[in-house]
Amino acid sequence: MMDHSIEINEMTRSMNSTVENRKNSVNRAPWAERLTTRLEEECNTWTLPNPSPNAVPKQNASIFKLRYNQDDEELYKVCAVGIGPYNHHKSQEGLLFSDTEKRDTVMLSTRVYRIDFKTFFSEISPKINEVRACYAEGSFELDDEALSEMLFFDGCFIICAIMALSRGLLFSTWNKRMDREEEPLINACKSLVRKLNQKAREVMADLLMLENQIPFFVMHILWEHCFLDITFDGVLFKDVALACFDDLYPRRSRSRVTSQSSDFLHLLDLFHWSRSPIDRFREIATYSQPGLYISTxxxxxxxxxxxxxxxxxxxxxxxxxxxxxxxxxxxxxxxxxxxxxxxxxxxxxxxxxxxxxxxxxxxxxxxxxxxxxxxxxxxxxxxxxxxxxxxxxxxxxxxxxxxxxxxxxxxxxxxxxxxxxxxxxxxxxxxxRPRFPNKWITISMFSVSILALTFLQALYSIIGYYAPTNGH
Known part of the structure; x- marks a missing residue:
């Protein structure tokens, strides 16, 4: 008896071979062979790339360069001090603190506190891409070295200004560090504190401008790790900053405690959080009644x-x-x-x-x-x-x-x-709401009510007088 299963298998293999040969004949075109060979070689020699040490998850930018009309320029123009990459090396005319004066302030605080440069740059180096992600993409041109240097000087200046404006904390701590013989240093400190306090509102308003921000974690690194000759005794930078802004309107809510939140983006975000109601105004929507409004x-x-x-x-x-x-x-x-x-x-x-x-x-x-x-x-x-x-x-x-x-x-x-x-x-x-035709009808109704109550009171008095007592 003939084994049909063997015959069928041989026919199937023959058909598959024919199809494969046809495919190969089609793919034998010169360009296809070259492309196949190149990609196969590339695939065989490809190695996994090393992840960038500075790579960070995608995050939303939180510091923006604003677009505004020429008429509104004064509202967004720094008056006292330029902070951050958007105002880096801008025209210094009319500023209370030019770049040179800002650097002098930092050098003065470095003499007094011994600021640890090495620790700061070691801490900020692996986070430099995280810093860049806080700004709108492509909004400034600074290499990593220039950006890190700017963050150091601007961050130190902010800390000095806030300490000086926050109930005299800066000057009191400076006095503890200085010897009586260092008269020039003492005078320089007094001059800085006086200058900051004379223009306190302008300085604080500049520190709250959206274009004038640096990331909050930069301030945290400086405050926590880089001041060698001062002990803050557990005082957090965010609390000192809020105390500095206490005199600014709108007033801070006393029910806002910084321990409730720790993910502040920058000083403006901290100020916004301290003045905003809890769990309100969080969403935004287009209302179905565009004519809805409130009267004057x-x-x-x-x-x-x-x-x-x-x-x-x-x-x-x-x-x-x-x-x-x-x-x-x-x-x-x-x-x-x-x-x-x-x-x-x-x-x-x-x-x-x-x-x-x-x-x-x-x-x-x-x-x-x-x-x-x-x-x-x-x-x-x-x-x-x-x-x-x-x-x-x-x-x-x-x-x-x-x-x-x-x-x-x-x-x-x-x-x-x-x-x-x-x-x-x-x-x-x-x-x-319930309405009455005019005020005279309202007065009339009120008078009728009074008369009715008076009549009822007199009636109850008469009934009480003539009502028989118990046993009579």
Missing amino acids: VTELQASSVIFKKSASDFFLDIIFSERFFRTKGVIFIPEINLYAYSRRIFQNLIAFEQAYGLRGYGFTAYVECMAQLVQTEKDVSLLRSSGILASTPMTDKEVVDFYTTIRDGVHVEEMPPDLYELYEQVKDHVEH
């Missing part, structure tokens, strides 16, 4: 909405509440203090929110709301009489211009849902 202070007061100074620890907390059976509405606004430096700080806080996007949008929402509430000098006057603007040195017109100008410069179409919720609450109250 004057218009709302005519609709039985009054304004009161809020006791909230967060100045961004604008809250609405209904009273007296929904016949009255109250908008609580924390006390407002505006100064000459305020617009620069607000503009940079909002620019940081818009550019970074991971720290919430509290300042954006606040300015949007206030710009709608305050549109005339009468609106401002009513807020003054409510104690909300009691200590602000700006005129009524300047306050209106303050919020309007910042709002016009932002051009934001999306806002946090928290803001729209406030708008909805106020709108619902204005549209659905």
